Amino acid sequence: MINFQYVKAATPKSAVDGLTKSATAKLIAGGTNLVDLMKKGVTTPDKLIDITQLSLKEIGKTNNGLRIGALALNSDVAAHEQVLKQHPLLSLALKAGASQQIRNMATVGGNMMQRTRCPYFYNPDMPCNKRAPGTGCGALKGFNRMHAIFGASDKCIAVHPSDMCIALIALDATVQVTGPKGDRRIPFAEFHRLPGDLPQKDNNLQRDELIVAIDIPDNNFNKTIHYLKVRDRTSYAFALVSVAAALDMQRNTIKDVRLAMGGVAHKPWRLKEAETFLKGKDATAENFRQAATIAMQGAKGYGYNNFKLKLGPNTIVEALKLAAAKA
Numbered sequence: 001m002i003n004f005q006y007v008k009a010a011t012p013k014s015a016v017d018g019l020t021k022s023a024t025a026k027l028i029a030g031g032t033n034l035v036d037l038m039k040k041g042v043t044t045p046d047k048l049i050d051i052t053q054l055s056l057k058e059i060g061k062t063n064n065g066l067r068i069g070a071l072a073l074n075s076d077v078a079a080h081e082q083v084l085k086q087h088p089l090l091s092l093a094l095k096a097g098a099s100q101q102i103r104n105m106a107t108v109g110g111n112m113m114q115r116t117r118c119p120y121f122y123n124p125d126m127p128c129n130k131r132a133p134g135t136g137c138g139a140l141k142g143f144n145r146m147h148a149i150f151g152a153s154d155k156c157i158a159v160h161p162s163d164m165c166i167a168l169i170a171l172d173a174t175v176q177v178t179g180p181k182g183d184r185r186i187p188f189a190e191f192h193r194l195p196g197d198l199p200q201k202d203n204n205l206q207r208d209e210l211i212v213a214i215d216i217p218d219n220n221f222n223k224t225i226h227y228l229k230v231r232d233r234t235s236y237a238f239a240l241v242s243v244a245a246a247l248d249m250q251r252n253t254i255k256d257v258r259l260a261m262g263g264v265a266h267k268p269w270r271l272k273e274a275e276t277f278l279k280g281k282d283a284t285a286e287n288f289r290q291a292a293t294i295a296m297q298g299a300k301g302y303g304y305n306n307f308k309l310k311l312g313p314n315t316i317v318e319a320l321k322l323a324a325a326k327a
Contacts, residue, residue, distance in 0.1 A: 001038050005047040011055060012178055012210055018049040019208040020180055027051050027210065029071055030105035032098075033114040034121050041124050042115075042131055056109075056212060059083070065217040070109030070210075074164065075100065077108060087216055089246050092168035092227035099236045109211040112165060112175070114193065115202060116158035116266075117238055118147070128200040129155045137199075145304040146238065149312065150265040153269060156199030157302055159263055161238050166262040171242040173216045180211035180250060188214075192267035199266070219257060223247035226325045228319040229262075230311060239263035241311050243319035249327050252282050259295065259320075264312060271295040273317070283324040285317070292316040 009015035019025050025047040028034055033266045037043040056069040059080050066082055077083055078094035098106065120126045120138035127136035139147050139157050147157045165188075173188040205211065224247040231237040242262035248255045257278045259271035274295040281287045292313035301309050 002044050003040075004045055004051065006188070007047065008050040009050075011053055012212065013057075015051050015054065015210050016179055017209060018047065019210075023049045025049055028105045030073075030110050031243075032102050032106045033110065037091075037115065037122075040122050042122060047148050051210070057155070062215065065215055066306055068108055068214045068216070070212055071107045071140040074098075074103040074106045074108065074111060078103065086218070086222055087167075087171060088222060089171065089227060089244055090164065090167040090216070092225070093163045093242075093244060096227055096229040096242070097163035102246070107244070108214060111162050113203070113205075113209065114161060117161045118158040119143070121158060130158060131194075133198075133200050140302065143304055144302045145301060146166075146240070146263070147305050148265050149259075149299040149301055149305060149308045150212075150269050151194040152266065152300070152302075153195045153199070154214045155197055156195035156266065157268060158199070159193070160202075162268070163227070163239065163262060164258045165192070165241060166242055166244045166269045167227065168214065169268040170215070170246060170258040170260040171216050171219065171221070172258075173214050175214060176212040177205060177209045178212050179206055186216075188268075189270060202266075204234050217244075218254065220248040224249055224323050226323040226326070227320065228315055230315055241308055241315045243315045245316075245319040245323040246322070247283065247323050247327075248281060249324070252284075252327075253279055254278050256285055259291075259316065261295075261312065261316070264308065271316070273297070274314065283320070285321065288317045288320040289313075291320070 024045045030047045056071040058069045074094050077127040078091045083091050120128045121130050127138045148159050166213040168188050175186040175191050230240050239262045240296050243259045246258040256274050261269040274291040278291050297312050
């Protein structure tokens with residue numbers, strides 16, 4: 001690990017100013033991903049700006065939803081009374097991620113900003129367009145068992161690793177950020193990026209901007225919900241495929257539905273077409289299977305991950321069944 005300067009920010013403005021003045025400075029809070037990247041030599045900031053003292057940890061009601069501060073710990077969010085009451089899908093997703101020890105350190109903003117766990121990205125001796133643009137994608141014809149089946153490009157087939165973000169895209173969250181040009185709001189669906197020709201860019205946050213909070217609008221998805229994560233072991237493992245399913249039901253009829261997948265794309269993957277198909281229909285196994293077929297349109301395997309083409313729809317159907325069973 002290289003030498004670096006370490007400073008503490010007293011205000012959001014001082015954190016933003018620090019980013020503006022240094023081309024390689026990074027913000028650090030829990031450090032559960034950043035420190036790993038620094039140890040591996042994947043990222044080499046000349047300055048770390050500690051933001052743990054900023055007043056961005058609050059979780060509370062707004063006029064039309066719930067606001068979660070960017071520095072709220074994953075464990076605190078998962079156990080918060082308002083989250084459990086209004087957005088239990090988020091709690092389930094958070095509890096499925098990492099380990100209890102990591103959730104006790106990881107922040108909401110840091111979770112959003114974590115980078116892919118692709119082994120080619122983490123190994124500086126291997127080609128990786130995300131880490132070193134122009135060197136190629138080692139995973140494309142390499143060992144790609146964990147990699148994308150949606151939205152990939154010939155530059156990158158890595159996947160976004162977060163569980164929390166799958167729930168947040170399903171819940172239509174909005175990201176509040178601040179920077180040298182002032183404050184702005186980013187719909188969660190537009191925060192993360194597909195790789196395209198610029199896989200080194202994971203999201204649309206400017207490098208001198210700071211995530212302030214997440215806003216989740218009120219909804220009726222507080223009972224018939226499920227987060228299903230298929231992984232190699234039951235603890236501390238990234239998703240092969242995960243599905244966030246939320247239903248708003250009237251008897252056996254689906255009034256509204258939210259579906260999103262993880263472990264399948266460079267960003268949290270919302271299943272809008274499948275949602276449209278299910279609205280107004282009965283919660284039956286056959287309708288769930290048809291929705292899963294629609295959701296998988298355009299999916300493409302790259303060899304070692306071809307099993308996801310079957311695992312994906314099966315996981316969607318099972319998540320919907322488990323959510324509907326709670327009606």
